[in-house]
Amino acid sequence: MKKTLIVVFAALLFFGTAKAQILKLGVGPELAVPSGNSSNISSIGIGGYVKFEQEVAAKVSITETAELATFYGKKFLNIRSQNLSYLPVKLGLKYFPSENFYAEGQGGMAFPVNNGGKSNFTWALGIGSFVKSKSNDAQFDIGLRYQALTNTIQQTIETNNRTNFSYIALHVGYVFGF
Numbered sequence: 001m002k003k004t005l006i007v008v009f010a011a012l013l014f015f016g017t018a019k020a021q022i023l024k025l026g027v028g029p030e031l032a033v034p035s036g037n038s039s040n041i042s043s044i045g046i047g048g049y050v051k052f053e054q055e056v057a058a059k060v061s062i063t064e065t066a067e068l069a070t071f072y073g074k075k076f077l078n079i080r081s082q083n084l085s086y087l088p089v090k091l092g093l094k095y096f097p098s099e100n101f102y103a104e105g106q107g108g109m110a111f112p113v114n115n116g117g118k119s120n121f122t123w124a125l126g127i128g129s130f131v132k133s134k135s136n137d138a139q140f141d142i143g144l145r146y147q148a149l150t151n152t153i154q155q156t157i158e159t160n161n162r163t164n165f166s167y168i169a170l171h172v173g174y175v176f177g178f
Helices: 002-017 036-040
Strands: 023-035 042-057 060-073 084-095 101-112 120-132 139-155 160-177
Touching (some): 023 060, 036 160, 042 160, 084 120
Antiparallel strands (some): 023 042, 042 060, 060 084, 084 101, 139 160
């Protein structure tokens, strides 16, 4: 499954760039705050992302994103929950209602890095803005998104539960244009 997803990801990037009007590559760090029941397991997560973006029509782009996110386990009665690390790989659509503001929806798979669990479906909805540097043509991408990983194992002191693991992430990245 992992190999298939990687091949599809690479093929979309390769074949999509042949007719690309604009291709962008963004990289940067992320700060994540678990929401809902997920906040019982972790209070904070950190990570980073790499995102390819290709314009397919006026105001519409296709995105391909790979992230690495680690959520630090909380301590209950001197017992710390395990840290959770995931590698989400997602495809998405980005819509620009104005020149530098966007809304984005993504879906894909999240692969566990440290807990040996199964891959999970993940989806995300977000908004953001590109900020151009005054000194050169560089752009910074500042965004906020809600992301959920379905059917994730969450350990508590008493049980292992299968549930969604959701969080709100803030990213600030540097965008290269081609």
